[in-house]
Amino acid sequence: MHRVASKLLVVVFIIAAAYCLDLKLDLFPAAAESEEAVAVDEPNKLERLEQEIAQQFQARSEHFSVTYTGDKQELTDKLKDIIHAALRHDDYSAYILESYIYTIRSWGNKSTIALEARYRETLKQTAVVDLETAKALKSIIEPGMNEHEKVKVIHDWIVNQIEYDQSLSHYTAYEAVTLGEAVCQGYALLGYKMLKEAGITVLIAEGTVNTGEHAWNMVQLDGIWYHLDLTWDDPVGITAAGKDSSAKANAAKPGESAIRYNYYLKTDEELRADHQWTKAYPAAAASYADTIRELEQLGKAAERDRFTKLKMTLGLHWLEPEYTVSSSEQLNQVIQSALDSRTASLAFRYEQGDQFPAALKAAFQSVNVAVGYRASYEPYAGDDSLLVHIQLEYRR
Numbered sequence: 001m002h003r004v005a006s007k008l009l010v011v012v013f014i015i016a017a018a019y020c021l022d023l024k025l026d027l028f029p030a031a032a033e034s035e036e037a038v039a040v041d042e043p044n045k046l047e048r049l050e051q052e053i054a055q056q057f058q059a060r061s062e063h064f065s066v067t068y069t070g071d072k073q074e075l076t077d078k079l080k081d082i083i084h085a086a087l088r089h090d091d092y093s094a095y096i097l098e099s100y101i102y103t104i105r106s107w108g109n110k111s112t113i114a115l116e117a118r119y120r121e122t123l124k125q126t127a128v129v130d131l132e133t134a135k136a137l138k139s140i141i142e143p144g145m146n147e148h149e150k151v152k153v154i155h156d157w158i159v160n161q162i163e164y165d166q167s168l169s170h171y172t173a174y175e176a177v178t179l180g181e182a183v184c185q186g187y188a189l190l191g192y193k194m195l196k197e198a199g200i201t202v203l204i205a206e207g208t209v210n211t212g213e214h215a216w217n218m219v220q221l222d223g224i225w226y227h228l229d230l231t232w233d234d235p236v237g238i239t240a241a242g243k244d245s246s247a248k249a250n251a252a253k254p255g256e257s258a259i260r261y262n263y264y265l266k267t268d269e270e271l272r273a274d275h276q277w278t279k280a281y282p283a284a285a286a287s288y289a290d291t292i293r294e295l296e297q298l299g300k301a302a303e304r305d306r307f308t309k310l311k312m313t314l315g316l317h318w319l320e321p322e323y324t325v326s327s328s329e330q331l332n333q334v335i336q337s338a339l340d341s342r343t344a345s346l347a348f349r350y351e352q353g354d355q356f357p358a359a360l361k362a363a364f365q366s367v368n369v370a371v372g373y374r375a376s377y378e379p380y381a382g383d384d385s386l387l388v389h390i391q392l393e394y395r396r
Helices: 029-034 045-058 072-087 091-096 123-140 147-161 173-179 184-197 235-240 288-295 301-314 328-340 353-365
Strands: 013-016 038-040 063-069 097-107 110-119 201-209 212-221 224-228 264-266 345-350 371-379 386-394
Touching: 045 063, 045 072, 045 091, 045 110, 072 097, 072 110, 091 097, 091 184, 091 201, 123 147, 123 173, 123 184, 147 184, 147 212, 147 301, 173 184, 184 201, 184 212, 264 288, 288 301, 328 345, 328 353, 328 386, 345 353, 353 371, 353 386
Parallel strands: 013 097, 038 063
Antiparallel strands: 063 110, 097 110, 201 212, 212 224, 224 264, 345 386, 371 386
C-alpha cells in the first residue's frame, strides 16, 4: 500500500556488443550529443564512477552520461550494484527517484554509460522544502537544546503539521509541506530533511507492515541507533495503516495533544513486533528508556533535569516501579491506600493488560468505603500493559 521509491525503480539493461554500435540501441541520443560526458579512467575508477553517478542523482540530472575506461565485462557485471551504492550516498535523492534506465555502449576498453532518470520532486520543489524546513526549525529549536530534545520537537512538529494522505498519491516532502499531507514516504523524507538540517545523523529505512510497503527513519544519538516511525505516531496515519482502529476516534480534542510516542526511538526487537525489513541497517539494540535513565544520572543538575522532563513528556516514566502495578494483589493495595487517604485520582501502568478489567472490578468489590469510580485505559506502547486513569468519587 505504501510504495517506497526504491521498490519502484525500473531498470532496463541493454548492452551493445564491443565494436557493434547499432544506433537503435542508443536510447539517449540527445544526452550523448548535447551533454559532455564525464570521463572516469583514473585509479579506483569504479569508486569514482559511483561518486559521479551519485552527484548526478543529487543534482536531479534527467539525462547524463559517463565515459569509463576499463574492463567492459567487469563494468557490465557491477554497474547495477554501483548505481545502488550511488543512491545510498543520499537517502533524500534516492527516495524521490521514481525510476531510471541505463545503457552501456562499448568500444574496446572504452565504455559510455547513459542514464535517464525520473524524479518525484524537482530541485525547485526541494528548495521550497528547504525553506519551510529552515522556518520550522527556527521556530522549534531553542538555544541550548541537546540532540535528544531536537529529535522530540522535530517529531512533534511533523506529527502535528502533516496528515496521512489516504488517497495514497502524495509521496514527497514537498507535498507534505505544501499540501499538509503525504504517505509514509513523505513523512520519512521530511523527517530526514529536518533531522539532518538540525545536525542529527539520520537515514530512511524501508520494509513492510501489515498493509504493504512502508518507510520510516532511523536516528543516531550519542552513537546509538534507534527507529523512528513518524507516520505511525500520527493517529490518522496508524488508523490508515490498519494498526489501531480506535486511534482516530481517540484523537485529542481541540487544545489537547494528539502526539503519540508509540514508535519513538525503538529497538529492532520492539519495532519487529509489526515492522519487517530485509535490507541491512545499523543495529538498534539499546532501549531508549534505559538510555534516558542513564542520562538522568550524568552531568550537571540542569542537564539531568532536562532529561527527567523529557522522560516524563515521552511517557517513559510509566516504566518506573513507582508508576507500575504488576498484579491484582498490588492493585488492591494501591486502591485501598488511595481510599484511605481520600485521593481523588490514580494513574499507573498495569502490566497484565488483558486481566485488568476483572482485577479492577474485584478490587472495588472488596473495599468497605462508599465510593464511585470512573476508569479509562489504553494500551501502553511496546508491551501488553495498559495506561490506567481512575477518578474516585466519594459519597457523603
